[in-house]
Amino acid sequence: MKTILKIQLIFLFLTAISYSSFAQFKWPHGAKAAICLTYDDALDGQLDYAIPQLDAAGLKGTFFCTGNSFCLYKRMNEWRTAQKNGHELGNHTLFHPCLSIRPDGTKADWVKPEYDLVNYSLPQMINELKTANTLLKAIDGQEERTYGYTCSDISAGGVTFTDSIKGIFIAARNDGPIPETMNGYNRYKTPSWGVNEPTAEELIAYVNMARDKGTIAIFMFHSVGGGYLNVGAEQHKKLVEYISKNRKDFYCATFKEVMKYIRDNK
Numbered sequence: 001m002k003t004i005l006k007i008q009l010i011f012l013f014l015t016a017i018s019y020s021s022f023a024q025f026k027w028p029h030g031a032k033a034a035i036c037l038t039y040d041d042a043l044d045g046q047l048d049y050a051i052p053q054l055d056a057a058g059l060k061g062t063f064f065c066t067g068n069s070f071c072l073y074k075r076m077n078e079w080r081t082a083q084k085n086g087h088e089l090g091n092h093t094l095f096h097p098c099l100s101i102r103p104d105g106t107k108a109d110w111v112k113p114e115y116d117l118v119n120y121s122l123p124q125m126i127n128e129l130k131t132a133n134t135l136l137k138a139i140d141g142q143e144e145r146t147y148g149y150t151c152s153d154i155s156a157g158g159v160t161f162t163d164s165i166k167g168i169f170i171a172a173r174n175d176g177p178i179p180e181t182m183n184g185y186n187r188y189k190t191p192s193w194g195v196n197e198p199t200a201e202e203l204i205a206y207v208n209m210a211r212d213k214g215t216i217a218i219f220m221f222h223s224v225g226g227g228y229l230n231v232g233a234e235q236h237k238k239l240v241e242y243i244s245k246n247r248k249d250f251y252c253a254t255f256k257e258v259m260k261y262i263r264d265n266k
């Protein structure tokens with residue numbers, strides 16, 4: 001009898017351990033996954049196509065604005081209005097520095113030597129990020145900011161700065177596959193998918209994959225409706241409408257909102 005009781009207790013103990021290890025992360029309102037729609041470089045197509053489509057669907061996006069974007073300068077009032085309407089303006093540096101030698105060894109010819117992250121120092125990068133926050137605060141008055149790593153590069157002058165930015169940002173978007181679990185999720189190196197001419201089906205499959213895993217899908221868009229690393233306006237619209245139609249499954253919010261939720265509910 002005693003042995004049976006012991007076995008039962010051990011079984012209960014193991015069940016409790018496995019439950020706590022594999023329990024699904026609880027998203028708001030019973031949603032099955034989180035989705036962040038993020039857009040880089042402050043480009044015209046984002047104002048012309050992405051934001052009107054998001055507004056029509058009642059969804060909010062995050063726009064990682066580069067300080068030297070001509071569109072940010074020329075259409076600043078539209079960016080300001082977008083933030084007032086619930087979209088997020090995120091930090092994407094002032095000058096968009098990147099590593100000219102990519103992690104796979106290829107050369108990014110468009111990176112000028114003065115904006116090559118290998119030639120930056122850590123203090124220089126931190127200063128640039130802080131000054132970009134000042135610029136964005138002048139546009140939208142916000143003090144809490146998130147960051148989108150330029151080219152998903154996380155080092156300056158050979159020094160990794162993912163930890164150095166923790167006092168400046170709530171979170172930072174990197175690249176990588178959808179996480180299998182939210183256990184150990186690193187807000188300062190969040191995976192995302194940098195799309196390039198995806199089909200609507202591929203975009204929808206990506207959010208469904210996050211739903212299956214109970215985790216998070218972050219899109220990294222650039223041009224919308226034509227340009228580099230493009231998503232077609234029609235494809236984007238189909239994704240936005242799909243998320244909107246299935247909103248009970250998807251917690252779709254700005255990167256800042258979702259990251260604060262993860263921070264406060266881990």
Ligand SMILES: [Zn+2]
Nearest residue numbers: 040041150151
């Ligand atoms: Zn960029």
